Amino acid sequence: MTTFLMLSVRLIGRIQRTATPSFVQIFGYPVEIIARCERFLPNKQDIFTQWLLDDSGIYTFCRYYPTYVQLAVVANNRDEQAIRAQYLRHNRVRYFALI
Numbered sequence: 851m852t853t854f855l856m857l858s859v860r861l862i863g864r865i866q867r868t869a870t871p872s873f874v875q876i877f878g879y880p881v882e883i884i885a886r887c888e889r890f891l892p893n894k895q896d897i898f899t900q901w902l903l904d905d906s907g908i909y910t911f912c913r914y915y916p917t918y919v920q921l922a923v924v925a926n927n928r929d930e931q932a933i934r935a936q937y938l939r940h941n942r943v944r945y946f947a948l949i
Contacts, residue, residue, distance in 0.1 A: 860904040862902040865888060884902075898914060
């Protein structure tokens with residue numbers, strides 16, 4: 851936690867509602883700013899995630915648009931894992947399939 855306090859640039863993704871008081875009390879974020887992070891669900895239609903960029907107290911809400919390959923690498927739902935495993939089985943060079 852002390853390392854987080856010493857950083858001048860922070861990138862914050864979706865946080866759980868139960869973590870909001872910690873971000874407000876310990877890290878000093880305004881409640882109205884950090885409350886928006888509770889709603890940072892991935893947008894499956896437009897394929898992006900939402901983030902709060904804190905650059906020394908200047909807050910910027912951002913979106914990150916990953917490539918399909920990046921999504922495939924980090925997919926963790928059972929159906930996504932099954933599709934990834936099937937795709938990798940059909941490629942001779944395992945990691946080449948991810949490039």
